[in-house]
Amino acid sequence: xxxxxxxxxxxxxxxxxxxxxxxxxxxxxxxxxxxxxxxxxxxxxxxxxxxxxxxxxxxxxxxxxxxxxxxxxxxxxxxxxxxxxxxxxxxxxxxxxxxxxxxxxxxxxxxxxxxxxxxxxxxxxxxxxxxxxxxxxxxxxxxxxxxxxxxxxxxxxxxxxxxxxxxxxxxxxxxxxxxxxxxxxxxxxxxxxxxxxxxxxxxxxxxxxxxxxxxxxxxxxxxxxxxxxxxxxxxxxxxxxxxxxxxxxxxxxxxxxxxxxxxxxxxxxxxxxxxxxxxxxxxxxxxxxxxxx
Ligand code: SAM
Numbered sequence: 001x002x003x004x005x006x007x008x009x010x011x012x013x014x015x016x017x018x019x020x021x022x023x024x025x026x027x028x029x030x031x032x033x034x035x036x037x038x039x040x041x042x043x044x045x046x047x048x049x050x051x052x053x054x055x056x057x058x059x060x061x062x063x064x065x066x067x068x069x070x071x072x073x074x075x076x077x078x079x080x081x082x083x084x085x086x087x088x089x090x091x092x093x094x095x096x097x098x099x100x101x102x103x104x105x106x107x108x109x110x111x112x113x114x115x116x117x118x119x120x121x122x123x124x125x126x127x128x129x130x131x132x133x134x135x136x137x138x139x140x141x142x143x144x145x146x147x148x149x150x151x152x153x154x155x156x157x158x159x160x161x162x163x164x165x166x167x168x169x170x171x172x173x174x175x176x177x178x179x180x181x182x183x184x185x186x187x188x189x190x191x192x193x194x195x196x197x198x199x200x201x202x203x204x205x206x207x208x209x210x211x212x213x214x215x216x217x218x219x220x221x222x223x224x225x226x227x228x229x230x231x232x233x234x235x236x237x238x239x240x241x242x243x244x245x246x247x248x249x250x251x252x253x254x255x256x257x258x259x260x261x262x263x264x265x266x267x268x269x270x271x272x273x274x275x276x277x278x279x280x281x282x283x284x285x286x287x288x289x290x291x292x293x
Pocket of ligand 1: 039040041042043044045068069070071072073074075089090091092095117118119120137138139140141143
């Protein structure tokens with residue numbers, strides 16, 4: 001949690017406010033809060049970057065947006081200004097009073113709903129109901145990958161994601177076959193949709209500044225999985241393949257498929273996991289499925 005140094009005093013703002021570095025410092029000071037490193041609290045303090053994120057997310061009037069980790073509301077205000085309805089999930093109870101104050105009337109008129117909860121534990125299906133939504137978030141770095149993958153795999157109503165993440169994490173989510181950044185998250189993302197890095201973000205736009213660079217990743221969910229294979233089978237072979245990524249597939253997949261079965265799936269048994277495209281993983285997943293019948 002953000003450290004509470006003293007009781008907050010009341011200083012209501014009149015309405016949605018663009019959060020600059022000066023305003024963020026002032027709000028933190030007035031509420032007696034220090035940002036928590038454990039919760040990845042690096043607040044956006046550059047309204048131009050907020051506008052860029054909203055634009056890249058393609059958010060417009062009437063869109064339903066899920067924001068994970070609204071913090072003090074830098075991005076929430078940008079989303080509301082663009083005309084979105086926002087469901088904001090924030091784990092830190094100490095941030096709820098300043099967030100409520102900053103987002104102000106948008107909560108009163110139902111445009112913004114704030115839930116004080118851990119996004120990793122939330123009953124998303126219950127909160128989302130049956131309306132599609134876009135995820136737009138400056139994600140806490142320590143939970144970014146599990147959160148994005150979990151929501152991609154379990155919440156089909158979340159149709160697109162525009163997330164700010166640590167550069168290394170974003171590059172792995174969007175990695176094409178052939179490089180060292182290709183990994184389990186890359187293949188899982190590709191199974192559900194199309195992922196790309198759409199922008200780079202310098203540390204200077206945050207308060208406090210993180211030690212690492214960030215990127216903006218956009219993921220557009222496809223209407224059906226992008227390869228004809230059960231997700232559980234794809235997940236099994238991909239996890240086995242990348243679990244021992246330096247080994248040839250004939251070794252890393254030995255518990256799932258023998259060399260002849262790998263070759264029959266039109267995959268080179270001496271190849272390594274990072275070289276395979278999604279179609280090849282799909283063929284291996286189908287072979288694994290057949291082998292169990
Ligand atoms: N969106 C704000 C911004 O751009 O200024 C804050 C972004 S900050 C990088 C990440 C936010 O996620 C923090 O407010 C933090 O408290 C919150 N957070 C961290 N872990 C979380 C979790 N598991 N569920 C929900 N929120 C979380």
